[in-house]
Amino acid sequence: MKSGIVAVVGRANAGKSTLINVLVGEKVAIVSPKPQTTRERILGVLTREDYQIVFEDTPGIYKASSLLNERMQRSTELATKDVDLILFVLDAHDSLKDEDVAALKRYATGKLPLILALSKTDIMPKERIPELVKSFDGISGITKIISLSARRGKNIKKLVDELVKLLPEGEKIYGDDVISDRSERYMIAEIMREKMLLKYDKEIPHGVAVVINTFEKQKNGVYDVNLDIVCEKQNHKAIIIGKQGQALKEVSSFARQGMEKFLGAKVFLTVYVKVKEDWRNDPSRLKEFGYGENEMY
Numbered sequence: 467m468k469s470g471i472v473a474v475v476g477r478a479n480a481g482k483s484t485l486i487n488v489l490v491g492e493k494v495a496i497v498s499p500k501p502q503t504t505r506e507r508i509l510g511v512l513t514r515e516d517y518q519i520v521f522e523d524t525p526g527i528y529k530a531s532s533l534l535n536e537r538m539q540r541s542t543e544l545a546t547k548d549v550d551l552i553l554f555v556l557d558a559h560d561s562l563k564d565e566d567v568a569a570l571k572r573y574a575t576g577k578l579p580l581i582l583a584l585s586k587t588d589i590m591p592k593e594r595i596p597e598l599v600k601s602f603d604g605i606s607g608i609t610k611i612i613s614l615s616a617r618r619g620k621n622i623k624k625l626v627d628e629l630v631k632l633l634p635e636g637e638k639i640y641g642d643d644v645i646s647d648r649s650e651r652y653m654i655a656e657i658m659r660e661k662m663l664l665k666y667d668k669e670i671p672h673g674v675a676v677v678i679n680t681f682e683k684q685k686n687g688v689y690d691v692n693l694d695i696v697c698e699k700q701n702h703k704a705i706i707i708g709k710q711g712q713a714l715k716e717v718s719s720f721a722r723q724g725m726e727k728f729l730g731a732k733v734f735l736t737v738y739v740k741v742k743e744d745w746r747n748d749p750s751r752l753k754e755f756g757y758g759e760n761e762m763y
């Protein structure tokens with residue numbers, strides 16, 4: 467039996483969460499085209515007869531501009547401690563930046579095996595891949611480079627085979643039926659946040675926390691979900707709600723559908739919008755919303 471922990475790192479928006487969802491075969495982390503979608507470490511577990519791979523999703527690497535961001539950064543750093551392998555995800559369709567190479571070098575120390583996944587190959591010309599691969603020639607700590615597309619499922623099997631090969635012999639860390647360390651309740655809040663990221667622009671979705679007040683399965687099988695969307699400013703609240711409540715109605719309906727798909731059951735969703743000024747820099751608010759110092763990793 468092979469088993470171990472794989473830290474999935476790389477720049478925000480590289481496609482880390484999408485890749486983990488595809489590897490695990492279920493939605494364990496939300497995804498959006500905006501950076502900073504993932505706020506904390508989340509585990510996704512892939513178990514087969516002869517191996518178990520525990521993927522650690524991380525917020526990624528970028529500059530901190532609030533206390534929440536600082537904690538997200540710390541969460542990424544801590545996630546790479548005590549792991550068996552580093553999976554560095556790089557958006558191959560984007561131009562290669564110096565900071566990506568610098569980050570890659572920091573992880574490619576030779577202490578742990580490191581796989582470099584060149585992601586999103588479905589939206590770039592294939593001819594560019596060998597040239598991109600060549601640009602990593604000088605970095606010695608890279609064990610293997612695999613180009614893939616999570617969206618198209620391309621080279622996913624190849625990646626899993628390589629991971630299994632590199633992981634140590636060992637027993638399972640989690641039970642056979644565990645796919646994530648997060649609860650359904652947590653994922654429901656995350657799905658609300660995901661739809662906010664898709665619906666609203668600029669700072670608004672980054673300044674949102676979702677607080678679940680009620681999450682209950684009723685006798686008739688319908689889930690009763692009551693939640694607060696907490697935003698940072700009064701004018702953000704007005705934008706979130708929109709003219710005659712239209713924007714909030716749309717995002718709530720979109721979120722309800724996502725929750726129903728995730729739970730496989732009908733959802734009765736009630737949403738309130740609240741303002742907590744500058745909560746991203748307030749330690750007690752951060753704790754209240756699940757981003758406490760010891761909760762994110």
Ligand SMILES: Nc1nc2c(ncn2[C@@H]2O[C@H](COP(=O)(O)OP(=O)(O)O)[C@@H](O)[C@H]2O)c(=O)[nH]1
Binds near residue numbers: 478585
């Ligand atoms: N075309 C394409 N888009 C992808 C792929 N993987 C991720 N994306 C998109 O890239 C964006 C960022 O993905 P996400 O998984 O949230 O990135 P993360 O910040 O690294 O976790 C989302 O809009 C995804 O839909 C892929 O294989 N192909």
Ligand SMILES: [Mg+2]
Binds near residue numbers: 483496525
């Ligand atoms: Mg992510």
